[in-house]
Amino acid sequence: MSTLQNVLIGSVRTAVGWLPEGWLPGGRPDPLIGRHGAVGRQSALSDAPEKVTGAARFAADVAVDGLCHAALVHAPITRGRITRLDTTAAEAAPGVVAVVTHRNMPRVDSPALIGLSNPSAVGNSDLPILQDDRVHYNGQVVAAVVAETQAQADHAATLLDIGYEVTKAPTDFATAKASARTIPTLLYEPTQRAEGDAEADLSTSRYAVDAIYTTPWQTHNAIELHALTVIWEGDRLTVHDATQMIAPTATALAKMFGLKRENVRVLSPFVGGGFGGKGFWDHHVIAVAAARLAGRPLRLRLTREGVYRVVGGRSQTEQRVALGADAEGRFTALIHTGTSVMPPYSCSPEAFTLGTRAMYRSGSYLYSQRHADMAVVPNTFMRAPGEAVGTFAVESAVDELAHEMGIDPIELRLRNLPEVHPVTGVRFSQHALDQAYRDGAARFGWAERPATPGERRDGEWRIGMGCASGSFPYVRLPGASVRITLHRDGTAAVACSAQDMGMGTATVQTQHAADRLGLTPETVRFVSGDSDLPPAPAAGGSGQTASIAGAVMAASAKLVGELIRLAGNASPLAGLRAEDLHFDRAGLVAREDPARHESFAAILARANREEVSVTASGAVPMEMFRYAMHSTSAIFAEVRVSDVTGEVRVTRMLGSFDCGTILNPRTAASQFRGGMIMGLGLALTEETLYDERTGRIMNPSLADYHVPAHLDVPPIDVIWTGIPDPRTPLGARGIGEIGTTGVAAAIANAVFNATGKRVRDLPLTLDKVL
Amino acid sequence: MTVLRYSRAADLAEAVSAGQEARLLGGGTNLIDLMRKGVERPQHLLDVSRLPAGIDETEDGGLLIGGALSNAALAADPRIRAHYPMLSRAVLAGASAQIRNMATVAGNLMQRTRCPYFADVAGASCNRRVPGSGCDAQGGVSRYTAVLGTSKSCIAAHPSDMAVALVALDAVVCLEGPAGPRRLAITDFHLLPGDSPEKETALAPGEVISGVVLPPSSLAARSAYRKVRDRASYAFALVSVAAGLRLEAGRIAEARIALGGVGTVPWRAARAEALLIGAEPTPELFARAADAELAEAETQPATAFKPELARRTLRAVLTTLAEDAA
C-alpha cells in the first residue's frame, strides 16, 4: 500500500475513462444474462451428501501413515524477549518427537503482506515466525511440540520452561489512538477524500447530527478449526489445508521453503467456514517446518483458544459521523472519520469509510481514517471488513437525522441516493437500492412502524422497527484461470484451484458452465480445491464467483476455436468462424442457422480424440475501473426490548438485496442469511475482550465469546431485485459479504424506535439499554 | 492433562473409600474442561456418575434427589415440574441440552467459577486457583464477576443456576464421608471467599455428595426463576432470581428469594425476605426489599450495572408472583 499505488490506480482509472465503451470487457453484456437455463434455478450444494454423511474429509481428517501431532505454545506476555528456554522436560516427555523453537526452526523469511500490488502475497503479518527471541503480541507462538499423539503433544507443551523479559507495549486504545497514523491508501482508494468545507457546512446546516460510534474487536469463529496435515516426500511438499487461498498458499510456501512451485501441492477440497479468517497464518509455516524437522507427516490443528491467539479478527473502531441537511433533507455535509487498530506488522486497514463514499451524495464531504498501533494479534479481514462496522456508524447517524427532522428514515435515504459515484463521479453499472427499499418495506410491514419511539409494547417488552442500508463493492480479481475439458462421452470438467468454504462455489459454477457450454448440470463436473489445478485467486472480497465466471467465459471462447480446428472440413460447421457460433445442445450451433449443429461428442469422435482441453484466464477486470459497482441492501429488523432488564431480542429480520443476477436462490439465500446472522452477532453479543492492562485476550472460547445461539436468531426473510448488472459475467455481483452490512444499524435503530434510547457502542448489550 | 488412573465407583461406600485421594468425576463437563486448561490436575479420577441417580419421596413429603442424577432428568421429572417449578426452570436455563444430559446434580453444585482469570493458568493471577497469587479480575475483564459477598482476594461469581433455586428452596445437601453421613443446609455448603477463596465448599476431604433433599414446601409450586443474559440461551446469568411467595389474607406469609450471577455464592436474599414477611405486597415494599438486598453491593466498572439490574429483576419477579398469588 503506497502513494505509488494511488497514482497507479488513479492513472488506470483515467486511461480507462477515455476508452470507448465497446473496448471494455463487459462492454457488451454477457449473452447469458436473462437466459433461462441452469443458472437462476434452486440447486442444493453438490457436496451436501458427502458433508451430511461424514464422507467429506476436511484437512484434519486426512488419514496418513506415521502421522505425528503438534501443539503450540503461546507467549503469555505481550511484548518482550525470551530470556530462558529450557526444553529438556518437554523433550523427555513420553512420545515427544521434536520441540521446535526459534533455536532450531529453519530460517524462513516472513511472507509478503497481502496487498493489491502482489496478488500472490498471503501474509496477514510480516513478523518473523519463530526466528528470534522476540515477542510482539500476547499469544504469539513461541514453540511447538511434536509428539506421537495429540494428547502427548498437548501435555509436553505444558512442560516447556520459558522465562521472559517484559517490555512496555501499547495495550489500551485510548492511549494508542493519540498517536494514530494515516496511511495513504485504503485498499483501492486514497485514505483521504474531501470536497468543499464539510465542517463549515455542517455548522451552518439547517439540521445536523454529529456523534461518535464505537465497535468492538471480533474474532473469527468458523466451526472448523484451522488445521493442516503436512507430508514431505524429499523436496516435495503436500499440505492438506483449511484455506481460502489455495494457490497463493502453495506459492508462498514454495518461496519460503525454497521449493519449486510445482513441487508444492495444497489441497483444500472442503473448508468449514472461512469469512476471511482462513488465510495464511503462523501455524502454516510452523507446521511445515516442524514436519520437516520431525521427518514425519504431521498434523497441526489449532485449539479454539489457539484460533483466538494466532488468527486475528475485526479491529475495534471509533468513528465519527456528522451529517448536515437542508430543509428538504438533502445532505449538505457528510463527515466520516475515525480510528481503527492496525499494528505495523499487519495489513488490514478496516476501511470503514469506503462504503459511505458510495452510499450518499452530499454538498461537501470529508472522509479519512487513522490507524492506531497496538500490541495485538495481527488484525485481519472479517466478512465485510470496513463496511460491516462502517455502515453501523453512518446508518445510525442517518436514522438520528431522520428522527431529528421528523421524516421517515427510508425517505431520507432515498432523497440522498447518488446518481453517480459521489466521489469519483463514475457511473453505476446498476443500482436499484430504491427498489430494494420499496420491496422490503412493503413485505416487512414498515408502514406499521410508529414514528415516535416507545409507542408499541407487549407487557414489559417494548417493540420497535429499524432499517438501514448495506453496501459492498463488486470485485473481480485478476489472475483467475480455469481449464475446461470436454470428453468424448459428452461430459465436461471445469477445473481450477478455487476454494469452496461452504458457499456453493462448485454448485454454482457447475450451473454456470452448463449454460455456457450448452450442457446440462448433470454432465458437468466442477473440480476445485487443489493447487495443481489452474490457479484461482484467494476467495475474498465477495469476488470468487465473478472471478471464476470470467475465466470460464474466456476459456469457453478459446474452446470454440479449438473445436472448429478439430471439427475440420467434414463438419456441418465447416467454414464458420468463432463469432458465427455459440454453444447449445451439447455442441456448437451456427448463430444464423440453428440447423447447423454438431455435438462435442461427434466432433471428438471424428477427430479421433478422447477429449479436448483448454485453459484460459479471465480478462483484466476493466469494468471495475470504468463503473462504480456495488451490491446494496435494505435491512429491516424488529426487536423487543425488556423494560425491566434491557435485554434485546430480535424477533424478525428482512434483507432486501440488489446484487445483480441471483445465480442460485438456495445457496444465495444461505449466504444472505448467514451474513445477516454475523451482523446480528456484531450488533448484540460478539466482542473479543482484551485486558487493556496486559493486552491479553480473556475470552478465547465459545463459552465466553458469544456468537448468536439458535434462540437469538429469528426468522430471516430474504428477497432481491434480481436485476442483472450488464457489466459483469452473468449479470451477478458478489453476495458473500453484503449480508453482514447494515444489520447492526438496523437493529440499533430498531432499539431506538422501541425505547427512545440511542446506543452508539457495540455490542448492544443490556447494560447500555437499561 | 495427565491422568494416571481412572476407576469407577460401584456404590457410595466404594466412592468414599476410594475417594480419599481421588478426584470425583460426575458428567465431567466442568472438571474435564478445567483439566484441559491445566487448572485442575488430578492424578486419579473416580467416576461417580453410576451412584444413586433417582428421585425418591421422603417421609415428610419432600424429595431426595440422587447426586448422580443428570441435570436433564432432574428438570424433566414431573414431580419437580409440578411442585418445584423454579428448580426445573433454573436447570433448563443453564448450559445446553448436551451439557445438561451429561452434568450431574452433585457436579453442578461443585462446579467452579467462570471467572476468566481463574481459567487462565498461563496468563493470569488468581487467588482461588493459586492462594496468595493475587486477583487480576479486579480492574480487568469482569462482566461476569460478583458484586455481593466479594472480598479483597476474590470477586468471582458462583455460576450455577440450579444451586440458586436450591438455595431458595432450603435444600439440604447429603454427604457421605469416612466419618459417616451428614446433612448440611445448602446455604452452609458454599463458602464466601474471605481470605481463602480456594476453600469453596464445606465438603470435607474424602466426602462425597450423595444427594440433595428438597423439603416439602407450600410456596414452591408457585415459584419462579428468571435469568437475565445478553444472549438468549447458552450463557451464564448476569443476574438471576429464584423466588416464591405465599400470601395469607393479603399479606406475605412466606418468602423465599435467592439471586444468581451477583454473588460469590448462590445468594440467599435474607434481608429482602425479612422485609417482606408480614407485609402487604406493594411496589414500594418490593423496591425497599430489593434495595436492602443490594445495599452492600461492591462493583467493578464492568459490573456497575448489576445492582440495578438485580433490583429491577427482583422487583419484577416479586410483582408477578404477588399478582399470581392474589
Ligand SMILES: Cc1cc2nc3c(=O)[nH]c(=O)nc-3n(C[C@H](O)[C@H](O)[C@H](O)COP(=O)(O)OP(=O)(O)OC[C@H]3O[C@@H](n4cnc5c(N)ncnc54)[C@H](O)[C@@H]3O)c2cc1C
Ligand atoms: C459451555 C458451558 C455452559 C454452561 N452454562 C451453564 C449455565 O448457564 N448455568 C449453569 O448453572 N451451569 C452451566 N454450565 C455448567 C454446568 O452446569 C456444569 O458443568 C455441570 O453442572 C457440572 O456437572 P458435572 O457432573 O459434569 O460435573 P463434573 O465436571 O464431573 O465435576 C465438577 C466438580 O464436581 C465434583 N463432583 C462431582 N461429583 C461429585 C460428588 N458426588 N460429590 C462431590 N463432588 C463431586 C468433581 O470432583 C468436580 O470438582 C455450563 C457449562 C459449560 C461447559
